[in-house]
Amino acid sequence: MKKQEENSLDKLFASLAEPSAQTPSAAYLQDLEVRLDALGQKRRKLLGMWWFWSAFGAILSIGLLAYWQSEASTSTASKPQKVERRTQRFSHANNIKVSTFSLNSSKLNSPKSLNTSILTSFDSHPNISYSKAPNVFSHLQAEGTPITDFLSIEASSLHISVPSDISASPAIEITNDQKVLETNTIAIDTNGLAKANLERTAIMPPHTQKRFTHAIGLQFGVSGIFSSFEVPSTLTTIPEPLTPKEFREWRELGERPTSSWDFNLRYQLFFGKWALQTGLNYLEWGEQYTYEVISVEGTNRYQYIQIPLGLSYQIPMRQILFRPTVGLAMGYGIKRDGAYILPNNNGVAVVEAKKWAANAYAQFELVYQANKQLQFSIAPVLRYSLGKVVDHDDIMNRYQSVGLLTGFSFAF
Amino acid sequence: MMSQEPQTELLQAATSGDRRAQLALYQLCYPVLISTARRYYHNSDEQMTVVNNAFVKVIQYLGQYETGRFLSWVKRIISNEIIDEYRRNKRYHELYKFDAPVEERGSTDFQTDAIFTEEQLQQMLLCLSESARLVFNLFAIEGYSHKEIANMLGVTEETSKWHTKMARKKLKELIIIHYEKTGRKFVG
Numbered sequence: 001m002k003k004q005e006e007n008s009l010d011k012l013f014a015s016l017a018e019p020s021a022q023t024p025s026a027a028y029l030q031d032l033e034v035r036l037d038a039l040g041q042k043r044r045k046l047l048g049m050w051w052f053w054s055a056f057g058a059i060l061s062i063g064l065l066a067y068w069q070s071e072a073s074t075s076t077a078s079k080p081q082k083v084e085r086r087t088q089r090f091s092h093a094n095n096i097k098v099s100t101f102s103l104n105s106s107k108l109n110s111p112k113s114l115n116t117s118i119l120t121s122f123d124s125h126p127n128i129s130y131s132k133a134p135n136v137f138s139h140l141q142a143e144g145t146p147i148t149d150f151l152s153i154e155a156s157s158l159h160i161s162v163p164s165d166i167s168a169s170p171a172i173e174i175t176n177d178q179k180v181l182e183t184n185t186i187a188i189d190t191n192g193l194a195k196a197n198l199e200r201t202a203i204m205p206p207h208t209q210k211r212f213t214h215a216i217g218l219q220f221g222v223s224g225i226f227s228s229f230e231v232p233s234t235l236t237t238i239p240e241p242l243t244p245k246e247f248r249e250w251r252e253l254g255e256r257p258t259s260s261w262d263f264n265l266r267y268q269l270f271f272g273k274w275a276l277q278t279g280l281n282y283l284e285w286g287e288q289y290t291y292e293v294i295s296v297e298g299t300n301r302y303q304y305i306q307i308p309l310g311l312s313y314q315i316p317m318r319q320i321l322f323r324p325t326v327g328l329a330m331g332y333g334i335k336r337d338g339a340y341i342l343p344n345n346n347g348v349a350v351v352e353a354k355k356w357a358a359n360a361y362a363q364f365e366l367v368y369q370a371n372k373q374l375q376f377s378i379a380p381v382l383r384y385s386l387g388k389v390v391d392h393d394d395i396m397n398r399y400q401s402v403g404l405l406t407g408f409s410f411a412f
Numbered sequence: 413m414m415s416q417e418p419q420t421e422l423l424q425a426a427t428s429g430d431r432r433a434q435l436a437l438y439q440l441c442y443p444v445l446i447s448t449a450r451r452y453y454h455n456s457d458e459q460m461t462v463v464n465n466a467f468v469k470v471i472q473y474l475g476q477y478e479t480g481r482f483l484s485w486v487k488r489i490i491s492n493e494i495i496d497e498y499r500r501n502k503r504y505h506e507l508y509k510f511d512a513p514v515e516e517r518g519s520t521d522f523q524t525d526a527i528f529t530e531e532q533l534q535q536m537l538l539c540l541s542e543s544a545r546l547v548f549n550l551f552a553i554e555g556y557s558h559k560e561i562a563n564m565l566g567v568t569e570e571t572s573k574w575h576t577k578m579a580r581k582k583l584k585e586l587i588i589i590h591y592e593k594t595g596r597k598f599v600g
Contacts, residue, residue, distance in 0.1 A: 009580055010552035016451055016533055017553045019443035024463075032438060032464045036431065039468050295461035 038298030063408040217409025219264035223401040230396040235343040254291040260284035277310040285399040300338035302353040306331030321367035351392040358386040454538040466490035548579035
């Protein structure tokens with residue numbers, strides 16, 4: 001009996017399971033739109049994560065490639081210096097007189113092996129005395145000196161020191177790299193010693209200090225964005241607005257900082273220790289919101305493309321540079337819509353941020369000078385919006401952000 | 413009467429983010445969503461919140477929906493959303509108070525021959541305590557077993573039974589009051 005009673009009661013209420021035909025009101029639809037927008041933002045955030053790591057990988061790859069190329073050219077240029085240094089040491093330390101021969105350029109035009117038979121075919125120079133210098137080449141080679149660099153100098157009338165004990169020399173390889181040497185820098189003294197300030201001027205021309213140098217680079221990073229808002233003394237939203245104090249409390253409760261990706265393409269003009277910086281930056285302002293009273297959550301993101309203009313001062317310290325920078329930037333809004341709780345707690349207000357927004361920034365860049373051209377840097381950066389980014393009746397927001405940028409620049 | 417099932421094209425368009433398709437799907441799901449929400453909440457803001465949050469989840473997980481009755485799937489989502497909402501608000505804590513074995517009590521024999529409107533039944537449900545309303549809804553209307561309810565809410569089966577019993581008792585009282593107010597008799 002009791003079971004039957006329970007069943008009839010349950011059955012009575014089970015009829016509520018069947019939905020009746022109803023249509024949503026405009027308030028439901030408006031509320032849904034906001035939630036769907038927030039869902040879209042979440043998805044975009046995931047996409048943003050993918051984009052971040054892809055960009056990070058690309059920048060790292062480009063940086064490493066630039067570094068590798070830069071290192072390769074530096075090491076090529078430094079080879080003859082080694083030849084010069086070792087040749088000098090050899091000449092002075094052993095005081096060996098060598099015979100000087102004219103080198104037949106036709107035999108050295110292309111990379112090939114220069115073996116002892118070729119060397120013995122050199123014509124003897126009439127003005128230079130000859131004395132024995134046994135096993136010169138093997139001595140140099142034993143030290144790991146690329147003697148070939150010395151011999152491969154390309155010139156039709158080059159006089160070059162060759163030890164007398166030519167037969168003891170192993171085969172010598174000539175490569176194209178040595179063509180950069182200039183023949184007119186070689187001097188053979190009266191004792192037949194090759195004096196070798198030759199390569200210094202040939203390969204490493206005296207560095208001329210430019211008045212201006214330039215660099216381009218990329219910076220990439222993450223920032224934390226902090227908003228501050230003003231509440232007008234009289235709220236305009238109707239009906240039944242909250243008091244300004246209550247509205248402020250609701251907003252303080254519901255809004256919190258958010259984070260953003262930063263991406264800078266930059267150009268630097270150096271003059272002495274000073275530098276001017278400009279370029280193209282991607283910047284975001286915004287905040288996260290969770291208005292529990294109306295059960296709405298999401299993130300406002302105001303996206304700007306901006307042109308900065310900054311002044312830097314460089315403080316060198318060995319391979320590290322400290323480069324503090326201050327500057328201003330003017331940005332153009334590419335995404336400007338945001339949502340905030342209405343002052344009557346009855347939904348959300350959709351607002352637009354300013355189309356043009358300026359900000360001041362300061363950064364303290366720590367630069368690692370990988371070589372003369374390539375620099376890697378890491379820089380804490382502080383930005384502060386100048387004026388209100390959102391200025392919309394009851395919603396007035398300013399922003400500041402603290403970020404960390406990493407990147408590289410290439411001097412030219 | 414259950415609303416009509418959506419076409420595959422509509423589901424695909426909604427999954428791909430077509431806002432128009434999403435709103436069309438919302439219109440289709442709305443009767444199921446709102447009728448469920450009304451059984452749990454009397455505050456219209458709370459109803460709107462749970463209906464729209466559930467629909468956002470429908471959109472979010474639409475890619476994972478494969479076959480079966482779409483609106484039953486939607487119904488399960490809103491039920492889960494309501495349970496989640498209870499958990500978020502920590503209201504469900506009071507469920508733990510009733511882990512004692514169900515005490516069998518004598519009850520008035522009851523049969524109803526009256527026809528109540530949907531609104532009246534909803535009003536009666538809304539007079540229950542939140543926990544009793546949640547459990548009774550899940551058991552008597554949604555058709556979950558006590559074991560399933562216990563798993564969903566993280567309570568024992570005995571607790572689920574206890575809340576169902578309390579809900580029935582309260583509903584009976586409300587029906588009697590209703591009869592007395594309307595001057596009608598009930599079979600008892």
